[in-house]
Amino acid sequence: MKYLCLVYLDEARLAELPDEDCVAYDALIREGGYCIASEALEPVQTATSVRVRDGKLSVTDGPFAETKEQLAGFYMIEARDLNEAIRIAAGIPPARVGTIEVRPIRPIRETVGQRFSGSA
Secondary structure, three states, X not given: OEEEEEEEEOHHHHHHOOHHHHHHHHHHHHHOOOEEEEEEOOOHHHOEEEEXXXXXXXXXXXXXXXXXXXXXXXXXXXOOOHHHHHHHHHOOHHHHOOEEEEEEOOOHHHHHHXXXXXXX
16 A cells, blocks of 8 residues: 655754765665655745635745644655554654654545546
């Protein structure tokens, strides 16, 4: 099953995490066949939020919500179950200073294909 591990942390604490730790852990879980994709994000000041309400586009600078922790990156992983996903997430270095949200991936490609093929 696929899980998305969302990395949240106070960007002011990012300097406490050596890039080498993150790169080494990424390599470890890729070699183990767990990591499908991973990326770090630019600082929250570079974010743009897009909303469409009643057909009208609204674009604002910054993240959707103001919080103490910001979305800093992600790991898309493959794990047998939630327990294995949690074990993998616990090793992600930013877990030491932030939060890793583990969320199962909902396979929309398969469900959308079923709806359009007439088998709903």
